[in-house]
Amino acid sequence: MNTLRLLRRNFDHGVHPAHLKQQTEDLSIQRVPFVSHYVMPLGQHIGVPCKSVVEVGERVERGQLIAKPGGFVSTALHSPVTGTINEIGDFRGADGQFAPAIQIAADPYATQQLGSSGGIDWQPLSLEEFIGAVQMAGIVGMGGAAFPSHVKFSVPDGIKIRHLLINGAECEPYLTNDHRLMVERPEDLLLGAEIVRQKLGAEETIIGVEENKPEAIEILGQHIQPEQSVRVVPMQVKYPQGAEKMLIKTVFDKEVPAGQLPRDVEVCVNNVGTIVAIADYFLRGVPSIERIVTVSGPGASYPANLIVPLGTPVREVLRFCGGLKDETREVIMGGPMMGRPTASLDVPVLKGTSGILAFTDAETARPQEYPCIRCGRCLEACPYFLNPSRFARLARARMYDEMEQYSVMDCVECGCCTFACPSHIPIVQLIRTGKDALRASKEQPE
Amino acid sequence: MKQKDPDLLLLHAPLLRQGMTTPSAMRDVLYALTPATLAALWFFGLGALLVLAAGIAGAVLTEWFFARLQKRGETLLDASAILTGLLLGLTLPPGLPLWIAFLGGVVAIGLGKVIWGGLGHNLFNPALLGRAFLLATFPIPMTTWTSLRGDESFFHISASNLALPFMQTKVDVVSSASPLGLMKFEQEVTPLTNLMFGNTLGSLGETSGLLLLLGGIYLWVRRDLDWRIPVSILLAVVVFSGCLTLVDAVRFPTPWFSIFSGGLLLGAIYMATDPVTSPLTPRGTWIFGIGIGVLVVLIRVYGGLPEGVMYAILLMNAATPLIDRYTQPRIFGR
Numbered sequence: 001m002n003t004l005r006l007l008r009r010n011f012d013h014g015v016h017p018a019h020l021k022q023q024t025e026d027l028s029i030q031r032v033p034f035v036s037h038y039v040m041p042l043g044q045h046i047g048v049p050c051k052s053v054v055e056v057g058e059r060v061e062r063g064q065l066i067a068k069p070g071g072f073v074s075t076a077l078h079s080p081v082t083g084t085i086n087e088i089g090d091f092r093g094a095d096g097q098f099a100p101a102i103q104i105a106a107d108p109y110a111t112q113q114l115g116s117s118g119g120i121d122w123q124p125l126s127l128e129e130f131i132g133a134v135q136m137a138g139i140v141g142m143g144g145a146a147f148p149s150h151v152k153f154s155v156p157d158g159i160k161i162r163h164l165l166i167n168g169a170e171c172e173p174y175l176t177n178d179h180r181l182m183v184e185r186p187e188d189l190l191l192g193a194e195i196v197r198q199k200l201g202a203e204e205t206i207i208g209v210e211e212n213k214p215e216a217i218e219i220l221g222q223h224i225q226p227e228q229s230v231r232v233v234p235m236q237v238k239y240p241q242g243a244e245k246m247l248i249k250t251v252f253d254k255e256v257p258a259g260q261l262p263r264d265v266e267v268c269v270n271n272v273g274t275i276v277a278i279a280d281y282f283l284r285g286v287p288s289i290e291r292i293v294t295v296s297g298p299g300a301s302y303p304a305n306l307i308v309p310l311g312t313p314v315r316e317v318l319r320f321c322g323g324l325k326d327e328t329r330e331v332i333m334g335g336p337m338m339g340r341p342t343a344s345l346d347v348p349v350l351k352g353t354s355g356i357l358a359f360t361d362a363e364t365a366r367p368q369e370y371p372c373i374r375c376g377r378c379l380e381a382c383p384y385f386l387n388p389s390r391f392a393r394l395a396r397a398r399m400y401d402e403m404e405q406y407s408v409m410d411c412v413e414c415g416c417c418t419f420a421c422p423s424h425i426p427i428v429q430l431i432r433t434g435k436d437a438l439r440a441s442k443e444q445p446e
Numbered sequence: 447m448k449q450k451d452p453d454l455l456l457l458h459a460p461l462l463r464q465g466m467t468t469p470s471a472m473r474d475v476l477y478a479l480t481p482a483t484l485a486a487l488w489f490f491g492l493g494a495l496l497v498l499a500a501g502i503a504g505a506v507l508t509e510w511f512f513a514r515l516q517k518r519g520e521t522l523l524d525a526s527a528i529l530t531g532l533l534l535g536l537t538l539p540p541g542l543p544l545w546i547a548f549l550g551g552v553v554a555i556g557l558g559k560v561i562w563g564g565l566g567h568n569l570f571n572p573a574l575l576g577r578a579f580l581l582a583t584f585p586i587p588m589t590t591w592t593s594l595r596g597d598e599s600f601f602h603i604s605a606s607n608l609a610l611p612f613m614q615t616k617v618d619v620v621s622s623a624s625p626l627g628l629m630k631f632e633q634e635v636t637p638l639t640n641l642m643f644g645n646t647l648g649s650l651g652e653t654s655g656l657l658l659l660l661g662g663i664y665l666w667v668r669r670d671l672d673w674r675i676p677v678s679i680l681l682a683v684v685v686f687s688g689c690l691t692l693v694d695a696v697r698f699p700t701p702w703f704s705i706f707s708g709g710l711l712l713g714a715i716y717m718a719t720d721p722v723t724s725p726l727t728p729r730g731t732w733i734f735g736i737g738i739g740v741l742v743v744l745i746r747v748y749g750g751l752p753e754g755v756m757y758a759i760l761l762m763n764a765a766t767p768l769i770d771r772y773t774q775p776r777i778f779g780r
């Protein structure tokens with residue numbers, strides 16, 4: 001009976017892209033070698049950029065603090081390598097903009113052994129101390145959003161977190177970094193979850209995993225200790241199953257009200273990678289200095305799952321994977337549905353870079369755009385029950401205020417509508433244009 | 447490893463698309479109509495082929511002409527003009543003078559689509575608009591149903607087909623009433639099997655219910671069709687005419703007769719489902735379908751015409767913007 005209810009539970013709408021994970025789902029995580037230079041942008045998380053605490057020419061150890069939080073919604077930054085600070089200035093990011101960053105030249109003779117060895121005794125920490133520690137460890141959401149994790153853990157008075165929900169959906173096609181973490185480091189994941197659950201005072205941990213990862217579901221099930229109140233919930237394969245609010249709808253059958261956060265329905269959602277990063281910090285004292293990246297896509301010569309020190313240039317990561325095939329046309333940072341294209345291969349891997357995907361003509365060829373035939377497929381795809389075709393029409397007519405009236409700000413830019421549109425209308429792109437225009441008009445009222 | 451960056455594109459995500467495109471969806475509808483069309487040709491002979499060809503030619507030439515005029519490029523590639531012409535042709539009587547069929551195609555695209563702003567902007571189904579125009583302008587030839595080919599050769603062409611433009615057509619064909627006319631005016635019931643397999647009188651596409659259904663199933667499997675529309679139309683017709691049959695079984699047709707007679711299947715599966723002129727919202731499509739079903743029965747039973755599918759669909763087309771406005775789904779979390 002219970003299983004039946006679980007089977008039926010799901011979010012509504014959404015789309016079914018081919019998951020395309022075959023290339024990398026069985027490849028163990030490999031470590032990429034150290035390279036000569038690393039660039040650590042100060043604003044690689046959502047919120048206030050952090051502040052550099054080092055000087056040019058200063059020697060830093062791997063894992064040493066190089067920038068402190070610039071405010072509450074901000075985190076610390078640590079050096080991914082042992083070396084010297086080469087430059088503090090503006091560097092180009094994947095979006096093409098220049099932004100402040102610290103460049104570190106790696107010491108070619110250093111052993112790159114981690115200085116600190118032991119973990120942190122987390123048991124006696126109070127919630128505040130725990131939150132402070134997470135902030136100083138530089139831990140942010142590793143699923144792609146890079147939202148500082150300690151902010152999620154700080155709930156206002158009167159709200160209690162009852163469920164810790166761990167997001168192992170990995171609904172973006174191609175990506176397998178979370179899958180490999182669940183398969184290769186189940187103990188760390190479960191220990192990290194236990195730390196967070198106890199600190200938040202939550203009743204239970206639920207790990208939501210899409211059914212196309214049976215290996216992960218099985219291995220996690222085998223490693224759960226009796227004293228850990230953890231449940232693994234297999235979920236239907238559907239995009240965007242891993243979107244926070246959709247995950248909550250699937251697992252708890254609750255809708256997070258528009259404009260509110262998961263904590264308003266007593267849930268705290270964290271990505272698998274984030275939880276493992278927390279385990280790394282509290283069990284071994286390793287702050288956020290590296291992450292798992294899936295290199296894949298039809299343009300990648302040798303697809304792989306890699307441990308990449310943060311700040312490694314994408315070019316070096318790709319070089320380690322045998323480079324790009326000649327027919328590569330576009331490189332996406334993140335997943336194929338929500339990731340962002342990069343104009344240059346010299347941009348660094350960031351805390352939020354879950355994948356580096358190379359695409360060829362087949363994916364980038366855009367068939368001729370046809371007029372909207374009002375087929376309603378975008379409406380039936382939108383997990384937020386918006387009317388994307390109307391947004392596209394209004395954006396083209398520059399009627400941005402009307403877009404706002406129809407709740408365009410509720411759109412999470414998941415891309416389902418564009419995926420489904422038979423007329424190949426770039427709906428998400430038009431929606432972004434509208435949102436940007438709205439934000440701009442809010443910032444400078446006449 | 448190439449040292450030089452490839453010239454990277456910066457296309458926005460999502461990079462993946464589902465496979466279907468608007469032209470492929472239109473082509474699927476053409477494929478789905480093929481069996482029923484072939485059956486109609488078999489039953490009616492070469493004349494029917496010429497009527498279809500004339501309708502399609504009128505539609506395609508008009509589309510091509512206006513695309514040239516407006517420098518819109520290759521709009522023919524989306525196959526929608528061919529589809530409009532074919533759908534129009536299937537609603538015409540097989541003995542129709544060819545020039546009328548051609549004119550119908552011209553009007554369907556010209557008044558039905560182009561003046562609205564082209565594909566996607568029209569309020570009414572172009573094929574049905576073309577037919578409505580013809581019915582209003584040429585009521586006699588549009589309601590003269592030639593008999594089936596019978597023993598005649600396939601290549602026999604009825605004289606009425608070849609009538610010259612604007613000349614009085616001599617009505618010398620052996621004509622008789624369509625099943626709906628028989629039912630309405632003479633209370634005579636045509637056997638259901640004849641209706642299903644298509645050897646009855648009527649317009650070209652009215653005749654073979656089973657093949658039309660088959661095409662509908664193909665479209666449903668290919669996900670080209672909003673199944674809610676035909677299902678709700680047929681359900682509404684069955685329920686409503688079922689109630690009427692309970693009241694008076696002689697005067698009112700049975701539900702099965704209602705479904706397989708006239709252009710109901712053609713209209714429900716291929717015309718009402720035209721995405722452009724049906725509601726966007728899932729809930730709206732139910733209302734739309736039920737509205738059509740109820741109107742069809744009302745017009746057939748109480749109206750002055752034996753057939754009401756065309757007007758039912760056109761009326762609900764007109765109601766579509768309103769339906770859309772009041773059936774917007776509840777936004778997640780609101």
Ligand code: SF4
Pocket residue numbers: 381382383384385386387388410411412413414415416417418427428431
């Ligand atoms: S991108 Fe926005 S409008 Fe499109 S499906 Fe996602 S939430 Fe809906």
Ligand code: SF4
Pocket residue numbers: 371372373374375376377378379388389392417420421422423424425427
């Ligand atoms: S999916 Fe595309 S063609 Fe269909 S209604 Fe939406 S925008 Fe229009």
